[in-house]
Amino acid sequence: MNSHNFSHFLSFLKCPNDGSDLQNTDDNFLYFSNFKYPIINQIPVLIKEPQNHLLAHYNDITNYIERSLVQIKNLNVYLKSNLPKTSLERIRSKIHHLDQHLQEIESLFNESIYNFYSNHYDQVKVVINDNESSKSNSFLMSYYTNVFRDWFWDTEENLFYTNFLKLNDKKSNNLILGSGPSRFSYDLALKSPDNHFIASDLNYLFLHIANKITKAPLELTYLPEHPVSLKKIGVKLKSQYLKPLKNLSFFNTDFKGNHFKKKSFNNIIAPWFIDILEIPLEDIIKKINYLLEEDGEFHYIGAYSFQEFGEDSFYSPEEIIEQFQTYGFKLGQSQILEVPYLKNPYNAQYRMEKILFATFKKIKHYDFHGFKVDYCNFPSWISNHNETIKVDPNLEMRKNIYHTYHQLYSKISGAVSINKLSKVFSQEQNISQTQAKGIITEHFKKIYKDLIKF
Numbered sequence: 001m002n003s004h005n006f007s008h009f010l011s012f013l014k015c016p017n018d019g020s021d022l023q024n025t026d027d028n029f030l031y032f033s034n035f036k037y038p039i040i041n042q043i044p045v046l047i048k049e050p051q052n053h054l055l056a057h058y059n060d061i062t063n064y065i066e067r068s069l070v071q072i073k074n075l076n077v078y079l080k081s082n083l084p085k086t087s088l089e090r091i092r093s094k095i096h097h098l099d100q101h102l103q104e105i106e107s108l109f110n111e112s113i114y115n116f117y118s119n120h121y122d123q124v125k126v127v128i129n130d131n132e133s134s135k136s137n138s139f140l141m142s143y144y145t146n147v148f149r150d151w152f153w154d155t156e157e158n159l160f161y162t163n164f165l166k167l168n169d170k171k172s173n174n175l176i177l178g179s180g181p182s183r184f185s186y187d188l189a190l191k192s193p194d195n196h197f198i199a200s201d202l203n204y205l206f207l208h209i210a211n212k213i214t215k216a217p218l219e220l221t222y223l224p225e226h227p228v229s230l231k232k233i234g235v236k237l238k239s240q241y242l243k244p245l246k247n248l249s250f251f252n253t254d255f256k257g258n259h260f261k262k263k264s265f266n267n268i269i270a271p272w273f274i275d276i277l278e279i280p281l282e283d284i285i286k287k288i289n290y291l292l293e294e295d296g297e298f299h300y301i302g303a304y305s306f307q308e309f310g311e312d313s314f315y316s317p318e319e320i321i322e323q324f325q326t327y328g329f330k331l332g333q334s335q336i337l338e339v340p341y342l343k344n345p346y347n348a349q350y351r352m353e354k355i356l357f358a359t360f361k362k363i364k365h366y367d368f369h370g371f372k373v374d375y376c377n378f379p380s381w382i383s384n385h386n387e388t389i390k391v392d393p394n395l396e397m398r399k400n401i402y403h404t405y406h407q408l409y410s411k412i413s414g415a416v417s418i419n420k421l422s423k424v425f426s427q428e429q430n431i432s433q434t435q436a437k438g439i440i441t442e443h444f445k446k447i448y449k450d451l452i453k454f
């Protein structure tokens with residue numbers, strides 16, 4: 001077996017598809033008896049359908065870039081209009097920085113997923129006929145600003161978190177759920193060199209950026225939402241120099257999947273995570289219970305009160321605490337604090353948030369047999385046929401995707417090859433030809449796979 005930063009955790013892993021033990025690893029894959037999972041730039045992609053997951057990521061990035069290019073086009077139109085001098089200056093600066101930002105995203109993507117995807121794509125087995133597909137919804141860019149918050153300036157937010165958290169065990173194994181840009185995970189690992197940490201997230205790109213930044217400073221362009229001045233519409237920033245750590249590893253996983261064995265961890269930490277999952281709180285708690293050692297601890301950091309799944313109401317902190325007590329936990333220390341969110345030198349606005357910090361000690365074990373396949377809460381207009389269809393961001397994204405595919409299909413005339421199609425498609429979508437070819441071939445493979453199922 002090869003030695004990676006994550007080698008410490010190899011015996012904790014199980015196959016997300018059939019639960020079998022790990023057999024072997026090399027630089028590129030984790031091998032289980034029947035399935036293998038990619039390791040991309042030292043980050044295992046331990047997800048039930050890695051190929052679909054990566055493809056979804058691929059599409060997310062392409063969509064994001066595409067939407068931003070439209071934004072740049074629109075901004076260029078404004079430049080021709082009769083706007084005040086300072087507004088024109090702002091728009092010019094925005095175009096310049098947005099363009100730089102897109103180039104950076106593309107290069108981060110190319111050096112990670114795209115590179116791997118091109119070299120090893122066919123080697124990753126796809127699981128078909130499977131209802132519980134990962135349907136990756138990693139919302140690639142939604143927390144991108146947090147990359148800057150985490151790595152480019154010291155924030156009160158992260159300091160609050162690290163000061164609050166007291167990890168008692170020596171030589172403990174710790175899992176951070178939804179670690180996102182992962183600075184908090186890094187700080188914890190730095191503070192406790194005898195303990196081992198996994199920073200896990202569904203979004204591969206965040207983990208890739210974090211992994212890179214912990215090895216060497218990285219330059220990225222930041223576009224603050226509320227710029228403090230005309231000179232700061234966008235800024236190119238360099239991340240801090242950091243001490244490389246051996247006790248922190250990154251795992252690209254889906255909390256809904258089964259990839260860690262039961263009782264693997266002494267501490268599970270969820271910073272701003274469980275409130276965003278569309279899973280009933282009791283199921284989330286049962287899964288956390290399953291993953292913890294007998295006297296392990298769960299550390300909740302996040303919304304003081306959050307939306308009750310499937311209901312139009314909010315849990316009070318007392319209910320969150322009661323739910324944990326119902327499913328095998330005892331409340332340890334808890335505190336409610338006000339912490340600044342996204343306070344930084346380049347953004348004119350930030351807000352204070354009331355945060356609940358709570359530690360729960362496991363006192364009773366529950367075995368967990370997986371999440372229900374579908375907790376989906378359909379919008380009311382699907383059943384009430386007189387109601388106007390509400391175009392939410394999901395539908396908007398679908399519209400874009402279908403529009404793109406419509407363009408693609410309109411060119412299939414009986415006289416066009418994939419190569420020709422990719423050429424035209426790449427020009428229209430402003431992506432590389434190889435990227436276009438990947439999207440097109442994968443799309444057709446999926447269609448023919450679906451046909452075979454019937």
Ligand SMILES: C[S@@+](CC[C@H](N)C(=O)[O-])C[C@H]1O[C@@H](n2cnc3c(N)ncnc32)[C@H](O)[C@@H]1O
Pocket residue numbers: 138143146177178179180181182200201202203206253254255256271272273276
């Ligand atoms: C609100 S952000 C919090 C990020 C980070 N902990 C912080 O405090 O900045 C939620 C994170 O959960 C991740 N996430 C969403 N669904 C997930 C899932 N099913 N499994 C693992 N991570 C998930 C997102 O990619 C995102 O990074």
